[in-house]
Amino acid sequence: MSSFASPAAQRPGDVAGTLRLLAFLAMSVVLIVLDHRGGWLDRARSTASVAVQPLWQLAGLPSRLGQTVREDAVTRSLLADDNRRLRNELLVMGARQARLQVEAEENARLRGLLGAATRHGLDVQLAPILDVDLDPSRQRLLLNAGSNDGVRQGQSVIDAGGLVGQIIAVTPGTATVLLLTDLDHAVPVSISRTGVRLVAYGIGRSDRLEVRNIPVSSDVKAGDVVVTSGLGGRFPPGFPVGTLVDLRPDDSHAFLIGELEPSAQLDRGRDVLLLREGRPPAAAGVVAAGSVDATAAGAGEGVHAPEAGAADTAPAAPREDAVPARPSGPDDARRVQAPASTPAPAAETRR
Amino acid sequence: MNRRGRLWLLPVSVLAALVLGLLPLPAMVQGLRPYWLALVVAYWVIEEPERAGLGLAFAAGLLADLTFGALLGEQALRLVIMAFILQRFRTQLRFFPLPQQALSIGGLLLNDRVVAAALHLVLGLPQYPWLYWIAPLVGMALWVPLFLGFDALRQVRRPR
Numbered sequence: 001m002s003s004f005a006s007p008a009a010q011r012p013g014d015v016a017g018t019l020r021l022l023a024f025l026a027m028s029v030v031l032i033v034l035d036h037r038g039g040w041l042d043r044a045r046s047t048a049s050v051a052v053q054p055l056w057q058l059a060g061l062p063s064r065l066g067q068t069v070r071e072d073a074v075t076r077s078l079l080a081d082d083n084r085r086l087r088n089e090l091l092v093m094g095a096r097q098a099r100l101q102v103e104a105e106e107n108a109r110l111r112g113l114l115g116a117a118t119r120h121g122l123d124v125q126l127a128p129i130l131d132v133d134l135d136p137s138r139q140r141l142l143l144n145a146g147s148n149d150g151v152r153q154g155q156s157v158i159d160a161g162g163l164v165g166q167i168i169a170v171t172p173g174t175a176t177v178l179l180l181t182d183l184d185h186a187v188p189v190s191i192s193r194t195g196v197r198l199v200a201y202g203i204g205r206s207d208r209l210e211v212r213n214i215p216v217s218s219d220v221k222a223g224d225v226v227v228t229s230g231l232g233g234r235f236p237p238g239f240p241v242g243t244l245v246d247l248r249p250d251d252s253h254a255f256l257i258g259e260l261e262p263s264a265q266l267d268r269g270r271d272v273l274l275l276r277e278g279r280p281p282a283a284a285g286v287v288a289a290g291s292v293d294a295t296a297a298g299a300g301e302g303v304h305a306p307e308a309g310a311a312d313t314a315p316a317a318p319r320e321d322a323v324p325a326r327p328s329g330p331d332d333a334r335r336v337q338a339p340a341s342t343p344a345p346a347a348e349t350r351r
Numbered sequence: 352m353n354r355r356g357r358l359w360l361l362p363v364s365v366l367a368a369l370v371l372g373l374l375p376l377p378a379m380v381q382g383l384r385p386y387w388l389a390l391v392v393a394y395w396v397i398e399e400p401e402r403a404g405l406g407l408a409f410a411a412g413l414l415a416d417l418t419f420g421a422l423l424g425e426q427a428l429r430l431v432i433m434a435f436i437l438q439r440f441r442t443q444l445r446f447f448p449l450p451q452q453a454l455s456i457g458g459l460l461l462n463d464r465v466v467a468a469a470l471h472l473v474l475g476l477p478q479y480p481w482l483y484w485i486a487p488l489v490g491m492a493l494w495v496p497l498f499l500g501f502d503a504l505r506q507v508r509r510p511r
Contacts, residue, residue, distance in 0.1 A: 017435070017439075020405050021405060021431065021435045024405050024406075024408075025428065027409070027427075028409070028431060029424070030424070031424030031427065032470075032474070035422050035424060041423055045417070048417050051417075052414065052417050056373065059370045059374050063375050133372075133373060133376060135420055136382075136479060136480065137478065137479050138420060138421065138477075183476065205477070
């Protein structure tokens with residue numbers, strides 16, 4: 001292409017054009033730096049995001065339509081199959097819930113004996129993921145629920161497998177989730193088997209997390225389940241984060257780096273649950289009919305419905321379905337010792 | 352060239368490009384998604400230099416950054432660079448036969464990928480998956496139909 005350029009054609013417009021280029025480049029660079037370092041543009045950004053919200057809705061429309069069409073088109077036998085399968089799952093879940101209920105009560109009693117602080121209930125809200133592709137180099141999700149639905153910034157997001165991420169921006173109709181796997185994300189975790197406390201960092205890949213600075217001497221091995229430790233206060237304790245798949249020494253050979261496989265499904269096209277911890281005691285009484293009340297007993301069983309099996313019959317508000325969050329394994333994620341004696345590595349978002 | 356009316360086409364095409372960029376694709380082919388916005392901006396910079404220039408590229412890029420949740424200013428920078436190169440070579444590009452024009456656009460899109468990769472390298476952000484280096488080829492293939500489609504919409508008659 002450049003061979004066609006007349007080399008010495010200095011038109012009068014050229015200088016002005018170059019100046020304009022430089023001005024725009026400078027503006028872009030300033031914006032990039034402001035946004036990258038310090039995140040000073042957060043407020044402006046969230047305001048401006050309201051304007052692009054219709055675009056997100058529009059882009060999410062085809063897949064929602066597709067889903068509707070599929071749901072309308074499925075045959076009776078498929079529906080019957082679905083129904084049977086769900087009924088069986090419900091039965092199993094109900095049995096599991098009943099057992100967990102007993103254990104939770106026992107746990108609460110033991111906690112009472114120990115004089116330990118009782119945990120607040122957990123309020124859960126179901127939010128559909130808006131099916132759009134965002135910038136592939138960043139790990140984000142868009143939810144089709146915003147401040148109009150009561151979504152707040154900073155809420156933890158989970159799915160049936162475990163922790164998904166947290167809400168970082170809210171518009172009236174949508175909310176942005178920063179996934180665990182984003183480069184900007186870190187979550188305080190502990191190994192459920194031994195209680196070793198660590199921090200899991202996102203590395204920008206959707207299928208991996210990294211746990212750095214594991215002391216060589218610590219009791220950590222591949223296959224260990226890692227759960228949130230609750231330190232730092234942002235994430236409630238006991239939600240599965242991932243499974244250790246690989247351990248390797250870091251550059252200094254004094255520590256290990258562990259690779260985690262996230263336990264939550266971090267792709268799009270499903271529903272997720274937003275946690276609202278009943279922080280003020282008064283708020284615990286305002287818990288909506290269909291919401292899930294839980295005394296998170298130590299950890300894994302995290303959320304459990306008041307009555308097992310009530311979930312399907314409750315004609316609750318559509319976004320407040322009582323969906324019990326199932327821990328990845330029945331028992332493995334239940335022993336988190338979190339003696340909060342050491343200061344928390346409390347860095348949820350590094351910026 | 353007929354420049355009467357059709358003022359709506361520019362904003363509508365930019366918005367359409369943004370929506371096309373958001374549409375969910377299967378994870379396997381996500382990397383092949385062409386940079387629709389760049390193609391649209393390139394068309395307008397080539398065909399209507401009075402209305403479309405660096406300002407349009409910058410504004411469209413900012414909007415895209417907001418929409419895609421990317422770093423604010425990243426696509427603005429990339430599109431401004433592309434628009435500037437297009438402006439410089441506009442007189443030549445306009446008289447290229449379409450296939451050759453498509454080739455040049457492919458080169459520009461590749462250059463855009465290089466700029467993006469360099470930017471991510473400097474800022475320490477994760478790089479795009481390698482599949483994204485094939486996207487310029489898709490964009491190149493789409494240039495001819497896109498160009499003819501826009502011409503038809505604007506009812507431009509030109510001897511080709």
